[in-house]
Amino acid sequence: MQLVILAGGKGTRLGLTDIPKPMCPIEGIPQLERQILLAKKYGIEEIFLLEGYLAHVISDYFGNGERFGVKIHHIVEQAPLGTAGALSLIKDKLTNRFMVFYGDVVMDFDIESMQKFDEQEPSVGTLLIHPNNHPYDSDLLEVKDDKIIAFHTKPHDSQKNYHNLVNAAVYILSPEIFEFIENGKQQDFGKDIFPKVLQSGKILRGYKSAEYIKDMGTKDRLPKICEDVAKGRVKRLNKKNPRPAIFLDRDGVLIKDMDKNPVVENFELLEDVEDAIKKINQSGYLAIVVTNQPMIAKGFVTFSDVDDVHKKLETQLGKSGAYLDDIYFCPHHPDKGYEGEIPELKIVCDCRKPKPGMLLKAAQDYHIDLEKSWMIGDRETDIKAGRAAGCKTILVGDMQSSEKANYQYKNLSAAVNYILEQQK
Numbered sequence: 200m201q202l203v204i205l206a207g208g209k210g211t212r213l214g215l216t217d218i219p220k221p222m223c224p225i226e227g228i229p230q231l232e233r234q235i236l237l238a239k240k241y242g243i244e245e246i247f248l249l250e251g252y253l254a255h256v257i258s259d260y261f262g263n264g265e266r267f268g269v270k271i272h273h274i275v276e277q278a279p280l281g282t283a284g285a286l287s288l289i290k291d292k293l294t295n296r297f298m299v300f301y302g303d304v305v306m307d308f309d310i311e312s313m314q315k316f317d318e319q320e321p322s323v324g325t326l327l328i329h330p331n332n333h334p335y336d337s338d339l340l341e342v343k344d345d346k347i348i349a350f351h352t353k354p355h356d357s358q359k360n361y362h363n364l365v366n367a368a369v370y371i372l373s374p375e376i377f378e379f380i381e382n383g384k385q386q387d388f389g390k391d392i393f394p395k396v397l398q399s400g401k402i403l404r405g406y407k408s409a410e411y412i413k414d415m416g417t418k419d420r421l422p423k424i425c426e427d428v429a430k431g432r433v434k435r436l437n438k439k440n441p442r443p444a445i446f447l448d449r450d451g452v453l454i455k456d457m458d459k460n461p462v463v464e465n466f467e468l469l470e471d472v473e474d475a476i477k478k479i480n481q482s483g484y485l486a487i488v489v490t491n492q493p494m495i496a497k498g499f500v501t502f503s504d505v506d507d508v509h510k511k512l513e514t515q516l517g518k519s520g521a522y523l524d525d526i527y528f529c530p531h532h533p534d535k536g537y538e539g540e541i542p543e544l545k546i547v548c549d550c551r552k553p554k555p556g557m558l559l560k561a562a563q564d565y566h567i568d569l570e571k572s573w574m575i576g577d578r579e580t581d582i583k584a585g586r587a588a589g590c591k592t593i594l595v596g597d598m599q600s601s602e603k604a605n606y607q608y609k610n611l612s613a614a615v616n617y618i619l620e621q622q623k
């Protein structure tokens with residue numbers, strides 16, 4: 200696969216004056232070199248660098264790429280063309296699916312896993328997407344069955360709730376994308392091109408990742424990123440390495456139990472949940488919700504009602520800088536014969552807790568080390584599911600359970616504090 204790196208950025212916000220942004224050293228190695236080495240590790244050997252500002256600094260350093268074991272082409276844009284416009288300069292050279300990086304994104308991710316996902320179904324492109332800790336001022340997108348169905352650019356309507364999913368600026372694109380890019384005109388992927396692809400009815404897919412992928416950002420944020428690189432945090436989060444998770448039941452753990460009417464109007468976040476999730480986010484554990492929503496099968500609520508609750512949950516958490524890595528829910532229920540039920544959902548499934556199906560699916564999707572993971576819930580079914588998946592378990596609340604959880608705490612915050620204390 201060929202790789203294009205957009206390397207035309209100025210380093211003004213980083214206080215750089217004599218080098219372009221992608222040449223900013225991180226732990227002594229230019230950021231761009233780190234990206235090239237990552238690509239090389241996954242067998243990418245032909246790289247196009249789209250340069251602008253202080254282009255000679257980049258070409259002097261990398262030359263034809265021989266020193267790095269790759270073939271590098273330098274393309275210099277005369278005037279800034281935006282992220283997509285610049286690509287039109289080399290459209291004749293990109294004849295197969297190719298990958299795009301933004302030169303100012305610090306990352307380490309499993310390129311092979313993304314390629315496999317990309318190959319599953321035809322599309323104009325696959326975008327790597329993830330939640331972040333400031334969704335309120337990020338461009339967000341919406342995904343259904345792995346397909347991107349909407350882009351919500353900022354500023355957001357404060358009355359509305361959104362899923363916390365952000366374009367991480369890593370793409371695999373088909374040459375078909377050039378049908379949507381005009382030659383020599385300033386255009387951006389996020390603002391101009393991807394929305395156009397959706398409008399045309401063609402398909403863009405979203406590949407979810409919990410790996411470390413962060414814009415170098417500003418002078419204030421850079422030291423934190425350098426520290427993450429130095430401490431091995433960036434490499435460690437690559438999906439090739441197994442990771443522990445904290446699985447969370449939803450009702451009674453994160454939000455107030457809504458009993459028979461789980462709709463967004465009855466949504467209420469429980470105390471200290473934002474802080475607890477934020478601590479999980481900073482710990483290296485994944486935060487993954489696994490919840491039974493049998494009211495869908497029973498016909499009391501729709502998929503869209505449940506989705507509204509999840510949007511609200513993600514929006515509320517996002518305001519405090521907390522995020523969930525993913526939410527898995529089971530819409531099924533086994534007992535047939537009720538008025539208004541959805542027959543095809545009235546089945547004995549593998550995902551309804553106490554079965555461990557949702558945890559096992561998440562483990563597959565995110566390469567989770569189940570033995571090092573925890574399930575936190577307020578019911579016996581949670582404890583059984585956690586144990587069946589091979590996780591340690593914590594029961595929260597005052598319920599007496601015949602199924603012995605490993606520990607019991609009064610709420611999520613206390614449970615998370617215990618786990619993170621153990622981790623130390």
Ligand SMILES: [Zn+2]
Nearest residue numbers: 529531548550
């Ligand atoms: Zn199910």
